[in-house]
Amino acid sequence: MKLITGSWFELRHHSAVEGTHYNPSLHDFSAEQWKAMIDDMAALGMDTLVLTCSSLAWENSAESYAPVQVYPRSDMVCPNAMDIMMAQAEAHQMSVFLSVGFYGNWVDPIGNMQSAEVEARARTAAQTLYDAYSSSPAFVGWYLPDETEAGPYFAPVFMDYAERYCRFLREIDPSKKILIAPYGTNKISPDSVFVEQLRHLDVDYIAYQDEVGVEKSTAAQTGAYYEGLRRAHDLAGRSRLWCDMEIFQFEGKVYGSALLPAPISRIEQQMQAVSPYVDKLLCYAYPGMMARPGSAACYGDHHSPEKLYSDYLDLVKRFQSPENN
Numbered sequence: 167m168k169l170i171t172g173s174w175f176e177l178r179h180h181s182a183v184e185g186t187h188y189n190p191s192l193h194d195f196s197a198e199q200w201k202a203m204i205d206d207m208a209a210l211g212m213d214t215l216v217l218t219c220s221s222l223a224w225e226n227s228a229e230s231y232a233p234v235q236v237y238p239r240s241d242m243v244c245p246n247a248m249d250i251m252m253a254q255a256e257a258h259q260m261s262v263f264l265s266v267g268f269y270g271n272w273v274d275p276i277g278n279m280q281s282a283e284v285e286a287r288a289r290t291a292a293q294t295l296y297d298a299y300s301s302s303p304a305f306v307g308w309y310l311p312d313e314t315e316a317g318p319y320f321a322p323v324f325m326d327y328a329e330r331y332c333r334f335l336r337e338i339d340p341s342k343k344i345l346i347a348p349y350g351t352n353k354i355s356p357d358s359v360f361v362e363q364l365r366h367l368d369v370d371y372i373a374y375q376d377e378v379g380v381e382k383s384t385a386a387q388t389g390a391y392y393e394g395l396r397r398a399h400d401l402a403g404r405s406r407l408w409c410d411m412e413i414f415q416f417e418g419k420v421y422g423s424a425l426l427p428a429p430i431s432r433i434e435q436q437m438q439a440v441s442p443y444v445d446k447l448l449c450y451a452y453p454g455m456m457a458r459p460g461s462a463a464c465y466g467d468h469h470s471p472e473k474l475y476s477d478y479l480d481l482v483k484r485f486q487s488p489e490n491n
Contacts, residue, residue, distance in 0.1 A: 167485060170411070170478070173453075175453060179454060195243065199463045223237065224271060255302075263309040265309045275312040276314060318353055328346065332369060349374075351375055365404055372407060378432070408448060412428075454471065
């Protein structure tokens with residue numbers, strides 16, 4: 167079984183209701199608390215961070231996170247959290263994918279993909295991020311956060327968006343990798359049409375969402391989905407197959423209530439289901455769903471992220487024990 171070796175990293179969760187239990191704490195985190203969060207993630211064996219967004223836009227407001235300036239700067243207590251993320255990642259020899267989004271209303275991905283104005287912001291922000299962090303060995307690539315459903319196939323609007331954005335990102339620096347993380351995994355038809363799309367997508371890694379947290383799939387079902395994706399990726403011979411594994415559950419209504427950490431029993435089942443087929447296992451997401459007990463990077467609203475951290479650490483120790491080797 168593969169262990170979790172990376173996570174999405176959020177300075178603020180995009181949905182206010184989903185982030186009820188931890189967004190206020192993230193907003194008020196000090197520099198030492200952001201530093202501690204990266205340290206705690208590294209202590210769990212995580213070597214990869216995917217920044218969810220470098221700006222965040224809603225219908226009537228927007229904010230950017232330094233050094234990006236395409237929108238007014240966020241009023242978060244620690245204005246240089248991204249600098250700290252990069253410095254600590256470098257100290258722990260971690261890899262970071264920087265986000266090229268959200269530069270338009272995050273709930274309107276198709277509109278963002280088709281908007282020349284949003285693309286102009288993306289180009290400006292990507293160059294700003296590159297200028298700020300190109301010298302850091304932690305900066306390995308880019309993440310495209312705007313998504314459309316990938317099932318049964320990637321939508322034409324997404325294929326066009328990916329082609330345009332990948333082109334200008336390769337122009338900035340062809341050595342940087344590109345990651346996408348589509349949803350609709352349970353609807354994908356991994357046939358010759360899908361394989362041909364994979365051959366045309368100029369991305370290096372595709373981390374398909376397992377969608378267990380949003381209750382579109384169960385751990386009993388996902389193995390078959392990723393087995394099909396494994397065959398498709400092997401035939402395409404281009405991008406690497408990763409998993410974006412959801413470690414949350416909803417407090418109430420799906421998409422309409424706060425996120426809570428999922429029980430470790432379910433998470434272990436998710437890991438076992440996809441491990442035979444994927445090259446790497448990332449989780450969504452450590453911020454808000456995990457916190458090391460006693461760490462400075464804990465959340466004011468104690469919704470049991472410390473328990474998940476401890477339970478997952480016990481799982482890691484159990485997996486790495488001599489009896490399992």
